[in-house]
Amino acid sequence: MRNLRLGRRILGLMLAIACAALAVGAWAGDDKAIGQHAFEKACAACHGDPPVPRALPRDQMAKLTPEFIYQAQLSGKMVLNAAALNDMEKRAVAIYLSEIPWGSVKDAKAAEQLTMCASPAPLDQKALDKPHWSGWGLDADNTHFQPAAQAGLAPADLGNLEFKWALGFPTGASVSTQAAVLGGRIFIGGPAGGIYALDAKTGCAYWKFETEGEVRGAIQAYKRDDGTLMLIAGDRKAAVYGIDADSGKQLWKDKPEAHPWAMNTGSAAFHGKRMYIPFASFEELAGGSPTYECCTFRGSVVAYEVETGKRLWQSYIIPEAPKKTVVTAKGVQLWGPSGAAVWSQPTVDVKQNALYVTTGDAYSQPAAPTSDAIVALDLDTGAIRWHKQMTADDAFTAACVAHNAAPESKEGCGPDVDFGSSAILRTLPNGKRVLLAGQKSGVMHAVDPDAEGAILWQKRLSPGGVLGGIEWGYAADDKHLYVPISDVWETRSEPGAAGGIYALNFADGSTLWQTPAQKPDCVATPGCNAGQPQAAVLIPGALFSGAMDGHMRAYDPATGKVIWDIDTKRDYPTVNGVAAKGGSIKGAGVVVVDGWVYFGSGYGLWGMPGNVFVAYGPKGK
Ligand code: HEC
Numbered sequence: 284m285r286n287l288r289l290g291r292r293i294l295g296l297m298l299a300i301a302c303a304a305l306a307v308g309a310w311a312g313d314d315k316a317i318g319q320h321a322f323e324k325a326c327a328a329c330h331g332d333p334p335v336p337r338a339l340p341r342d343q344m345a346k347l348t349p350e351f352i353y354q355a356q357l358s359g360k361m362v363l364n365a366a367a368l369n370d371m372e373k374r375a376v377a378i379y380l381s382e383i384p385w386g387s388v389k390d391a392k393a394a395e396q397l398t399m400c401a402s403p404a405p406l407d408q409k410a411l412d413k414p415h416w417s418g419w420g421l422d423a424d425n426t427h428f429q430p431a432a433q434a435g436l437a438p439a440d441l442g443n444l445e446f447k448w449a450l451g452f453p454t455g456a457s458v459s460t461q462a463a464v465l466g467g468r469i470f471i472g473g474p475a476g477g478i479y480a481l482d483a484k485t486g487c488a489y490w491k492f493e494t495e496g497e498v499r500g501a502i503q504a505y506k507r508d509d510g511t512l513m514l515i516a517g518d519r520k521a522a523v524y525g526i527d528a529d530s531g532k533q534l535w536k537d538k539p540e541a542h543p544w545a546m547n548t549g550s551a552a553f554h555g556k557r558m559y560i561p562f563a564s565f566e567e568l569a570g571g572s573p574t575y576e577c578c579t580f581r582g583s584v585v586a587y588e589v590e591t592g593k594r595l596w597q598s599y600i601i602p603e604a605p606k607k608t609v610v611t612a613k614g615v616q617l618w619g620p621s622g623a624a625v626w627s628q629p630t631v632d633v634k635q636n637a638l639y640v641t642t643g644d645a646y647s648q649p650a651a652p653t654s655d656a657i658v659a660l661d662l663d664t665g666a667i668r669w670h671k672q673m674t675a676d677d678a679f680t681a682a683c684v685a686h687n688a689a690p691e692s693k694e695g696c697g698p699d700v701d702f703g704s705s706a707i708l709r710t711l712p713n714g715k716r717v718l719l720a721g722q723k724s725g726v727m728h729a730v731d732p733d734a735e736g737a738i739l740w741q742k743r744l745s746p747g748g749v750l751g752g753i754e755w756g757y758a759a760d761d762k763h764l765y766v767p768i769s770d771v772w773e774t775r776s777e778p779g780a781a782g783g784i785y786a787l788n789f790a791d792g793s794t795l796w797q798t799p800a801q802k803p804d805c806v807a808t809p810g811c812n813a814g815q816p817q818a819a820v821l822i823p824g825a826l827f828s829g830a831m832d833g834h835m836r837a838y839d840p841a842t843g844k845v846i847w848d849i850d851t852k853r854d855y856p857t858v859n860g861v862a863a864k865g866g867s868i869k870g871a872g873v874v875v876v877d878g879w880v881y882f883g884s885g886y887g888l889w890g891m892p893g894n895v896f897v898a899y900g901p902k903g904k
Contacts, residue, residue, distance in 0.1 A: 318379025321372040325365055328687040329571060335684035336699070336749045336772060339888060342809040345382040347887050352377035363569040364681075395453050396860040397479075400487035406529035408511055410466030411504060414877040417463050419501035419550045419628040424708040427758035427872065428821045435878040438824035441837055441847035444880060444899040448486035449855035450479065451863030452894040458883035459870025460896065461501035461550070463514070465528070469874075469881060470514060471896055472498025478516060480531055483879065486858035486898065490531030496520035500550035501628070501871065504528060505558075505589045515589065517547030517560055523585075525592050535592030539585045544569055549627040549705070551587075552638065554662065558589045559638055561625030567646055571681025573613060573689050578621035578646035578680060579605045584629060584638065586665060598665030600625060600642055600658055601651040608648060611689040619647035622678070623654040627705040627756070630718070632732055636662045639732065641702030641720045645678040648695055654678075657706060657720050657728070657736055671736035673728055674700050699749045700724035704756035704818065707764065708732065711790050719764055719789055721753030727766060727785075729792060740792040744785050748773045750889060755870060756818030758826065764789045765840065767828045768800075769816035771889055778806050781814035784828055786843060798843035803832035805852060810867055810891040820872035827875070829868030831890045835882060851884040855895050866893030878904075 322330075329338040344352065356365035356373045365373055378385050411417070414433045421429055431437075452458060452473050460472040469483040474497050480489040496519035503515045505525075512528040521542075525534040544566040551560040562583050570577035581604075586595040600623040608617045622645035630639040638660045645654035653667065655674035660667055677697030682688035684696075706720040717739055718732040725747025729739040744766060745752050751769035758765045766785045774781040782800025787793065800813035812831035820827045825837040825846065833852035836845050851865030867890025873882040879900040885893015 314375050315379055317372060318375035321368050321376040322379060325368050326376065328685045329364070329681060331686065335681070335686070337889075340809070341380070343887070343889065344380045346809060346892050347381055348383050348387070349377040349381040349385045351887070352380055360565050360568050363572045363575055366572060397488040397491060398858050400482055400489055403489055406468060406512060407466035410512060411506055413466070415465040415504070416874045416876045417465060418503040418553070419461060420630070420705055423554070423631045423633065425628060425630045425705045426707055426760070426821075427756060427818065428760055429875050431823045434822040434875045436822060436825070436875055436880070438839070438846055440878065440901065441825060443902050445902045446855070447484070447879070447898045447900040449857045449863055449898070450481065450486060450859055450896040451855070451857035451861030452896070453861050457888045457892065458885045458894060458896065459499055460883050461871035462874050462881055462896070463502040463504060464874055464876040464881070465504050465512070470502045470528075472502060472516065474894070476518065478502065478514070478526070481858070483876070483898070484900070488859070492526055492531045492533070494518045494524065495522045496546065499548045499870070503551055503553065505553065507590055513589070515551050515558060517551070519546040519548070521545035521547055521562060523547065523560055523587070523592070525589070537587070537592050537594065539594060539597055540583065542566070542580045544580055549625055549629070552629040552631050553589065554631045554633070556589055557586055557595065559584050559586050559629050559631070561627070561629060561640060563624030563626045563643065566621070567680045570646055570692070571685045571688060573682070573687060574615055576616050576618060577682065577692060579618050580621055580624070580646065581605070582622070582624040582642055584625060584640060584660060584665060596665040598660055598667070600640070600653045602667065609691055611691045613689055615689065617647060617691065620645060620649055620651040622646035623651055623656070624701070626701065626703050630706045630708050631662070632708060635659070635732060637668060637732070638662050639706045639708070639718060641704065641706050643701035643703070644697055644699055646680050648678050650676045650678040650697065655700060655702065655722070657702070657718065657730060659732070659736065669735040671730055671738070673722055673726070674698065674724060698724070700747060700752070703751060703754050707757065707759050709759055709789055717789055719757070719759065721757055721766055723747055723749065723751040723754060725752030725768070725770070727753065727764070727787065727792070729789065742787065742792040744768060745770050746773055751816055754816040756872065758819045758821035759789060760821060760840070762789070763787060763795055763840070765819050765821060765826050767815035767817065767819045769814045771812050771814035771816060771831055774812065774814065778803050778812040781812055782830060784815065784819070784826070784838060784843065786840065796843035798838060798845070800830065801832070801834065801836070801845065804850070805832055805891070808891055810887070810889065812867070812890065816869045818870070818872035820875065822875050827873045827880075829873070829882065831867040831869065831886070833866055833868060833884065833891060835868060835873065849899070851893070851895075851897065852891065855897060857895070861894070863895040864893050865895050865897070866891035
């Protein structure tokens with residue numbers, strides 16, 4: 284009897300274990316089925332085979348961490364596209380898509396063991412008078428030119444650069460950050476949010492400031508009335524911060540944009556005690572959801588008193604508020620005009636008392652005349668003085684390409700050829716001035732800032748398209764303009780066909796030299812591409828341009844010859860204990876200060892993912 288009972292109990296236990304095991308097995312199977320089903324339901328319309336323009340193909344999604352794919356649906360770019368999924372389905376689709384196991388990336392905060400500096404010295408408040416890098420364009424003309432005294436690096440020194448330290452970002456698969464360097468410190472925006480203040484030479488940490496979203500625009504330093512330095516940064520939740528550069532304490536914060544999809548990517552332009560910061564949005568992607576009432580965001584610029592964060596004016600690039608347009612067959616109300624995001628830092632023109640911005644495409648019909656345009660605003664009031672549209676009727680959202688979008692939202696779609704980079708202002712030997720702006724269409728435009736944007740010359744440098752043509756930026760000296768070419772999307776079946784750089788005489792657009800892309804050494808890897816979307820940066824004797832093949836290169840600005848080349852597709856030891864590797868290079872350009880070169884590597888969106896920020900410095904120092 285007793286034995287039987289024991290036997291039964293054991294049997295029961297075994298059964299229970301077997302059932303549990305079965306349940307686990309069944310659950311794992313279900314998970315995959317749920318993920319696959321969720322993918323078909325909510326994602327395949329764009330990420331299926333073939334993917335629609337700009338949407339990542341499956342093999343590239345597989346290289347992203349499941350946490351990143353999950354976050355994109357929870358609080359990132361895919362929130363609305365994933366709106367029909369519950370939390371479990373969002374996780375399941377992430378696990379289904381990624382080849383990396385869930386949980387291999389530790390919780391961001393736990394994974395990050397920032398090594399604090401042992402004897403932190405106070406910030407040198409005179410740092411702006413010494414070699415430094417602050418902001419995007421480096422001067423009011425936005426040239427992206429770092430003079431010799433600041434760069435401290437001659438072309439002959441390039442061969443003597445060695446890897447010094449790296450910071451690993453705990454989450455995120457795409458690094459696009461423009462650091463600032465001053466007073467021996469480097470300030471870096473992380474892809475998962477936050478600003479790190481590190482020692483520029485060793486990478487030890489002074490502080491980390493938490494932000495609501497990723498800081499993509501350049502971090503900029505401002506000298507306050509009391510002589511102390513303040514940092515200005517904006518984030519992808521459209522928050523703007525004034526931060527004490529020494530302590531990392533917040534001095535002010537503002538969120539001027541009420542639109543839920545607004546974000547900041549372009550850095551502030553400073554003029555005297557004022558600054559002008561631009562706003563863009565994700566609404567173009569939200570527009571891909573068949574139930575979304577597309578679209579109501581309008582690009583804008585906000586002027587602030589830098590010291591206090593007091594708002595002075597906000598100017599909408601489309602002055603007219605969006606109105607109801609048509610109702611789709613599914614009963615969804617559409618709105619317009621919308622769009623004309625401002626992605627990049629404005630350019631200040633003291634002579635005209637004007638501010639120039641370049642704008643993105645329209646989202647909905649009717650496409651505003653200020654979309655895909657160069658727009659001049661009054662510096663004092665923000666009123667639009669003139670605009671020069673380069674592509675008319677370019678209304679585009681993800682609905683234009685999504686396989687399941689309402690037919691109404693596919694009507695009259697444009698080519699999606701935003702301006703993504705800042706205009707450069709230059710003076711010619713004859714005293715006339717020229718404003719230079721490159722577009723995703725692959726065309727470089729030169730207009731007359733003193734004649735309401737009259738076209739001086741235009742030159743097509745590449746076929747262009749949804750991932751640029753000309754994407755993140757170019758650089759100029761006194762005579763020439765250096766323009767790297769992206770064309771990443773258009774050439775994905777032929778990864779070596781993208782890229783290249785042009786040196787143009789900016790007086791007339793004539794070509795000084797053109798260097799085709801280097802042959803990519805990674806064609807077997809998804810996302811490998813020779814495209815050069817990254818913003819070019821110039822120092823005397825060296826032009827820096829990173830590529831989607833993971834290489835950072837410097838070119839001789841006189842001849843276009845490659846004079847320095849390092850491959851960042853490798854593992855890097857990090858100062859914060861996070862396993863890190865480099866990948867495709869995209870986004871903001873290098874920072875060159877005092878003989879050192881700093882940049883981020885890893886761009887999983889249409890490229891090879893990675894999560895590292897690296898510092899290279901002179902050997903033996
Ligand atoms: C309407 C089209 C569309 C749908 C539907 C869609 N996506 Fe996307 N997705 C895109 C596009 C376009 C991009 C590129 C975004 C950009 O241009 O920055 C993108 C980007 C992404 C990214 C990269 C995000 C980042 O921050 O870089 C992830 C991850 C992603 N999608 C996952 C998903 C998942 C998962 C689903 C389904 C739940 C989904 N997407 C549904 C169009 C779509």
